[in-house]
Amino acid sequence: MWRKVRGIGAAVGLLVLIGSGCNGSGRGSSEPPSPLEESSAPHGEEPTFDEHSAFAFLQRQVDFGPRAPGTSGHSQARTYFLTTLRTYADAVTVQDFTHTGGGQTFTFTNILAEFNPTGSHPLLLGAHWDTRPLADQDPNPQNRSQPILGANDGASGVAVLLEIARVLKEHPPPRRVILALFDAEDLGQTPYAEEYSLGARYFAQHLGRFRPEEAIIVDMIGDRALRIYQEGHSLQFAPALVRKVFQTAAALGYPQFVPEPRYTIIDDHLPLLQAGIPAIDLIDFEYPEPPSPGRYWHTLEDTVDKCSSASLKAVGEVLLHLIFAAE
Numbered sequence: 341m342w343r344k345v346r347g348i349g350a351a352v353g354l355l356v357l358i359g360s361g362c363n364g365s366g367r368g369s370s371e372p373p374s375p376l377e378e379s380s381a382p383h384g385e386e387p388t389f390d391e392h393s394a395f396a397f398l399q400r401q402v403d404f405g406p407r408a409p410g411t412s413g414h415s416q417a418r419t420y421f422l423t424t425l426r427t428y429a430d431a432v433t434v435q436d437f438t439h440t441g442g443g444q445t446f447t448f449t450n451i452l453a454e455f456n457p458t459g460s461h462p463l464l465l466g467a468h469w470d471t472r473p474l475a476d477q478d479p480n481p482q483n484r485s486q487p488i489l490g491a492n493d494g495a496s497g498v499a500v501l502l503e504i505a506r507v508l509k510e511h512p513p514p515r516r517v518i519l520a521l522f523d524a525e526d527l528g529q530t531p532y533a534e535e536y537s538l539g540a541r542y543f544a545q546h547l548g549r550f551r552p553e554e555a556i557i558v559d560m561i562g563d564r565a566l567r568i569y570q571e572g573h574s575l576q577f578a579p580a581l582v583r584k585v586f587q588t589a590a591a592l593g594y595p596q597f598v599p600e601p602r603y604t605i606i607d608d609h610l611p612l613l614q615a616g617i618p619a620i621d622l623i624d625f626e627y628p629e630p631p632s633p634g635r636y637w638h639t640l641e642d643t644v645d646k647c648s649s650a651s652l653k654a655v656g657e658v659l660l661h662l663i664f665a666a667e
């Protein structure tokens with residue numbers, strides 16, 4: 341993702357690229373359980389987001405290596421997501437598309453997993469599953485042609501969505517829920533904003549029956565020192581949804597959500613906003629700490645040890661609460 345420099349407006353040439361990372365529990369002392377392990381509460385009990393299961397979903401993605409378009413990691417991850425989501429969801433739709441840029445043509449895939457597909461008030465939760473092909477912000481010039489692992493920038497948001505999918509299999513939601521794994525968010529090269537969010541853009545241009553009533557994008561939410569501020573475009577174009585999310589986080593007691601504006605980001609919520617959908621972006625763009633975007637963003641340092649299960653839990657519990665809250 342990208343940060344829009346304050347006061348510059350939509351001047352594409354001045355957009356600053358943003359990255360992500362996860363902090364946290366590495367593969368140290370306690371081994372996470374398998375993502376597929378059934379560890380949720382039995383039917384009838386309160387739906388609970390299992391942070392260890394979520395972290396295992398993060399680790400599993402990173403184990404494929406970089407998931408940049410055209411790589412074997414990308415291909416393996418695609419297969420893994422389809423297999424996993426077909427286990428959990430009521431319906432899974434594969435949205436393949438191609439894009440040519442820089443003289444290369446790639447095939448991309450958005451994956452849409454539905455729960456209670458005939459329910460009302462459709463809510464879309466989205467995250468990008470691709471990882472950036474170049475560590476172009478790495479302090480070591482020799483690393484800048486290498487692909488990033490994207491533990492935070494890619495895997496963290498998807499890990500939260502996969503864990504929510506696991507929970508929704510056990511606890512069918514009262515409203516229609518669409519989990520969207522968007523491809524090709526992070527393929528672009530500064531300063532061409534039009535090369536970013538290719539998957540979300542394709543989705544927004546082919547909504548069909550997938551038009552949600554509201555949408556929440558999660559990106560770079562695995563950082564150990566998680567701080568999610570109110571993103572500028574979200575506040576401007578979907579203020580009611582921003583308020584609802586941050587009030588929920590406060591009610592649940594998650595200080596990782598800071599109810600203040602901080603920065604304005606170009607991310608997968610923008611194509612949805614442009615299609616008239618109230619959409620917000622939950623992102624920590626200080627990886628691992630201020631100043632934004634942080635020293636791990638779009639570097640080889642975006643690794644599992646920079647992410648934490650507690651951060652995934654904070655975001656996941658807030659989203660689950662929004663799914664099950666009475667309308």
Ligand SMILES: [Zn+2]
Nearest residue numbers: 341359493526
């Ligand atoms: Zn990125």
